[in-house]
Amino acid sequence: MKVKVISILEDNYMYLIIEETTREAIAVDAAVSKRLLEIIRREDILLKAILTTHHHWDHARDNEELAKLYPGLEVYGGDERVGALTHQVTHEEELKFGSINIRCLLTPGHTVGHVCYFVWENDSLNAPAAFTGDTLFVGGCGRLLECTAEQLYKSLMEVLGGLPKETKIFCGHEYTTQNLKFASKVEPENEFVKEKLIWAKLREDEDLPTVPSTLAEEFLYNPFLRIFCSKYIWISQPPFQQRHVGQKLAEEKLPSSVSQRRETVFSYLALSLQLSCCKYGDEHRS
Numbered sequence: 001m002k003v004k005v006i007s008i009l010e011d012n013y014m015y016l017i018i019e020e021t022t023r024e025a026i027a028v029d030a031a032v033s034k035r036l037l038e039i040i041r042r043e044d045i046l047l048k049a050i051l052t053t054h055h056h057w058d059h060a061r062d063n064e065e066l067a068k069l070y071p072g073l074e075v076y077g078g079d080e081r082v083g084a085l086t087h088q089v090t091h092e093e094e095l096k097f098g099s100i101n102i103r104c105l106l107t108p109g110h111t112v113g114h115v116c117y118f119v120w121e122n123d124s125l126n127a128p129a130a131f132t133g134d135t136l137f138v139g140g141c142g143r144l145l146e147c148t149a150e151q152l153y154k155s156l157m158e159v160l161g162g163l164p165k166e167t168k169i170f171c172g173h174e175y176t177t178q179n180l181k182f183a184s185k186v187e188p189e190n191e192f193v194k195e196k197l198i199w200a201k202l203r204e205d206e207d208l209p210t211v212p213s214t215l216a217e218e219f220l221y222n223p224f225l226r227i228f229c230s231k232y233i234w235i236s237q238p239p240f241q242q243r244h245v246g247q248k249l250a251e252e253k254l255p256s257s258v259s260q261r262r263e264t265v266f267s268y269l270a271l272s273l274q275l276s277c278c279k280y281g282d283e284h285r286s
């Protein structure tokens with residue numbers, strides 16, 4: 001299988017998963033039908049289905065239009081707010097398109113009905129792929145809009161974190177540079193963060209995507225997957241103030257139970273990320 005990365009809108013990614021023998025394709029987050037149709041024509045492929053990660057317009061806007069153009073097109077998602085939805089999926093439901101297998105993973109956090117899709121091909125030596133929408137980004141995670149930090153933590157650590165480490169991560173937005181700037185505040189001494197940030201800036205300068213990463217890499221630099229590893233925890237408390245930058249979360253201030261500790265740290269991180277997004281002037285961040 002081949003995954004085509006398609007940059008759309010300001011910083012979104014739409015994807016096409018192509019089965020190379022049959023030339024059948026599945027689109028992920030088909031928000032811009034015009035771009036998708038151009039590629040379908042150019043590549044001479046047949047669109048069979050759409051996988052939608054969540055209902056936001058920049059991920060699902062053109063589902064209806066595509067459903068009209070392709071009668072019988074299957075549209076999968078985990079939320080009835082997804083346009084033209086034909087199949088509301090359940091957690092761990094598996095779908096099959098020729099030799100391509102898809103496991104639907106419910107990952108509440110950014111939205112309640114958010115779904116990530118784990119995709120692999122029979123008899124292939126290629127690593128599997130995960131389409132993580134606005135749940136897991138390269139170096140970061142999506143904003144908490146409809147759920148608690150605890151729900152997002154479980155989606156990231158228990159659902160996505162349990163996938164094979166070689167899984168390629170294809171996320172919903174190009175936020176890598178700003179995510180890694182945030183990560184460098186959380187862990188100023190983490191060499192993997194420093195290296196990845198230098199690399200991401202070069203990619204940005206050349207207008208090239210930073211996807212995919214791998215899950216193994218994310219565990220090295222993504223602060224949201226490193227709750228237990230982070231030596232220094234950077235906290236900013238609302239309202240965002242410069243004097244809080246660099247403040248460390250003292251060990252003794254954390255609750256004593258392990259599960260409460262990790263949730264507290266994660267909540268601080270999730271809150272800090274949102275405040276740092278505002279600081280970067282990206283109010284439209286999805």
Ligand SMILES: [Zn+2]
Pocket residue numbers: 054056110134286
């Ligand atoms: Zn979104």
